[in-house]
Amino acid sequence: MNETRKWIFHRISAVMVAPLFVWVYFTLILLSTKSYQEAIYFFEHSVFRILMTALFFIGFFHAKISLNEIFEDYIHNKKIKDVANILALILSITIPVITLILLI
Amino acid sequence: MKDNKNPISPHLQIYRWNISSLLSITHRIAGVVNLLALILMFLWLLTFSLGESNYELFLVVINSFAGKFILIGFSWSMSFHIFSGLRHLAWDMGYGFEIKTANISGVIVIISSLAMTTIFWLLGRGFI
Numbered sequence: 001m002n003e004t005r006k007w008i009f010h011r012i013s014a015v016m017v018a019p020l021f022v023w024v025y026f027t028l029i030l031l032s033t034k035s036y037q038e039a040i041y042f043f044e045h046s047v048f049r050i051l052m053t054a055l056f057f058i059g060f061f062h063a064k065i066s067l068n069e070i071f072e073d074y075i076h077n078k079k080i081k082d083v084a085n086i087l088a089l090i091l092s093i094t095i096p097v098i099t100l101i102l103l104i
Numbered sequence: 105m106k107d108n109k110n111p112i113s114p115h116l117q118i119y120r121w122n123i124s125s126l127l128s129i130t131h132r133i134a135g136v137v138n139l140l141a142l143i144l145m146f147l148w149l150l151t152f153s154l155g156e157s158n159y160e161l162f163l164v165v166i167n168s169f170a171g172k173f174i175l176i177g178f179s180w181s182m183s184f185h186i187f188s189g190l191r192h193l194a195w196d197m198g199y200g201f202e203i204k205t206a207n208i209s210g211v212i213v214i215i216s217s218l219a220m221t222t223i224f225w226l227l228g229r230g231f232i
Contacts, residue, residue, distance in 0.1 A: 011196065018186045021138070024145060025179050029228030032166055032175070036156040043152055052149065056142070063139045070132065095146055102153045 006065055013062035020055040049103045056096040064092035123210040131188040137181040144178065179224055184217035 001009070027048075031039050042048050067088040075081040119125075151162040165171045191209050194200045200209050226232045 011193065014189050014193075018189065021182050021186065025182055026224060026228055028145070028148065029175070029179070029224060032163060033229065035163075036152075036159045039152065039159070043149075052145075056146070059138075059142050063135070063142070066132075066135050067139075070136075095143070099146060099149060102149050 006068075010062065010065045013058050013065070017055065017058045017062050020051060020058065023051060024055055053096070053100055053103055056099040060092040060096050064088050122207075124206050127188055127191075127210050127213060131185060131192070134181040134185040134188070137178065138185055141178040141182065144174075176221065176225065180217060180221040183220040183224070184213065187213040187216045187220070 027042065031042060068085055071081050071084045071088075075084060148162060151158040166175055191200065191213055194209070200206055223232075
């Protein structure tokens with residue numbers, strides 16, 4: 001991905017993930033006082049599953065681009081930087097995919 | 105060239121901090137904290153999927169003093185990153201570069217993030 005495209009995707013994903021983050025925090029704070037039985041209703045609701053999946057895919061995509069920028073600025077050894085970027089890529093794919101599997 | 109012991113710029117110990125530089129580094133740190141928060145959300149889903157006893161254990165942890173402290177910190181980090189991100193978006197569109205405007209928008213980011221975190225917790229815990 002070239003730098004201009006990365007910059008545009010970073011801004012678009014930021015705008016998309018911000019309301020999802022607000023929603024998920026509010027839900028977590030709300031559910032933190034509810035029991036498992038009360039929480040089932042939320043977890044099994046299709047809107048909850050769709051928004052959660054979107055949050056994880058867009059959130060980790062946004063995080064991966066941000067981490068690449070941070071590594072670019074602070075890691076000067078090319079080998080370490082490449083390994084860090086690969087780890088960020090693996091993290092940004094595996095967690096959303098596992099989340100999708102958990103929510104299906 | 106004479107090898108003197110003058111500090112190499114930017115030298116963080118003598119660097120004069122201003123609100124923009126402070127918010128800039130905090131924006132990055134908050135972004136990394138938000139990534140940790142996403143991992144916490146993942147654990148939330150995972151413990152729910154593993155059954156009632158695991159989920160109840162997760163609730164005990166997040167309702168402990170340390171758990172609440174971390175969760176409030178995460179909510180502030182998220183609020184801060186959102187408001188600071190809006191400030192960056194305004195800059196991307198060419199607005200707010202004047203020093204006075206940048207200082208005022210910086211203060212607005214800090215106050216708004218604290219207000220949003222407070223409102224979140226008051227609403228979420230049913231106090232309002």
